[in-house]
Amino acid sequence: MDRPRRVAILASGSGSNFEAIVRYAREHAWPVSFTLLTDRPRARVVRRANRLGVPTVILPSRRFPSREAYDRALFAELQALEPLDLVVLAGYMKILPPEIVRHFAKRMVNIHPSLLPRYPGLHAIERAFRAGEKKTGVTVHWVDEGVDTGPVIAQVEVPILPEDTLETLEARVHEAEHRIYPRVIGELLGLPTDG
Ligand code: GAR
Numbered sequence: 001m002d003r004p005r006r007v008a009i010l011a012s013g014s015g016s017n018f019e020a021i022v023r024y025a026r027e028h029a030w031p032v033s034f035t036l037l038t039d040r041p042r043a044r045v046v047r048r049a050n051r052l053g054v055p056t057v058i059l060p061s062r063r064f065p066s067r068e069a070y071d072r073a074l075f076a077e078l079q080a081l082e083p084l085d086l087v088v089l090a091g092y093m094k095i096l097p098p099e100i101v102r103h104f105a106k107r108m109v110n111i112h113p114s115l116l117p118r119y120p121g122l123h124a125i126e127r128a129f130r131a132g133e134k135k136t137g138v139t140v141h142w143v144d145e146g147v148d149t150g151p152v153i154a155q156v157e158v159p160i161l162p163e164d165t166l167e168t169l170e171a172r173v174h175e176a177e178h179r180i181y182p183r184v185i186g187e188l189l190g191l192p193t194d195g
Contacts, residue, residue, distance in 0.1 A: 005031060005033070005189050006033055009021065009034055009036050010036075010092035011036065011043070011090045013040070013043055013093065015036075015091070020178035020181065022054060024182030028194075032191070035055050035056070035057060036056040039059055046058065071097045074100065079103075085189055086108070086185065087108040087109075088108075088181075089143060090111060092110075101145050108142065109141065109184070110150070111140050111181050113136075114128055115138075116148055116155075117148075117149070120148035125170050135160055140155075156180050158172050158173050183195070
């Protein structure tokens with residue numbers, strides 16, 4: 001229980017899930033050291049990590065001569081952080097190459113804002129909303145070589161209410177993400193959660 005755990009979080013955007021995970025870990029006194037890896041130096045997640053004192057590895061993807069070179073550098077940074085208990089994708093907006101996915105098989109999770117297998121890929125909340133669905137939700141799943149296709153670990157439904165706008169729905173889906181993701185990560189790491 002007290003063995004220190006090592007977790008890498010990959011994120012490209014706002015980082016609200018990153019922050020929810022780090023805060024939850026601290027509230028529950030988890031023995032976890034986090035490292036953020038990002039492809040976007042100017043992303044809001046970098047500012048959140050600085051504020052929370054989480055070490056950050058920035059790999060500005062545009063500065064690499066090719067996507068392969070960027071992916072090689074990312075893999076090297078992840079391997080330098082080994083032994084890693086878990087790699088957490090939290091709004092990381094690039095598809096990972098098969099070598100990285102295979103290396104971290106059953107050690108890499110992703111969160112997606114829909115009830116997979118419905119609405120994989122980009123703009124999942126908006127597409128469910130515009131399709132007139134009565135419900136959408138959040139999925140946490142193991143990462144495999146497809147896009148949002150790996151085995152589901154946990155799902156939570158979010159109703160789409162008649163009075164919803166896209167903005168109110170997005171806010172509720174994100175709240176659901178912030179509730180479910182830290183708990184699932186805790187369970188996978190064998191650490192205390194509040195259910
Ligand atoms: C989250 O809604 C997450 O589910 C989604 O990106 C957002 C990141 O928000 N991920 C995907 O769509 C992956 N296919 P955040 O940067 O505030 O955590």
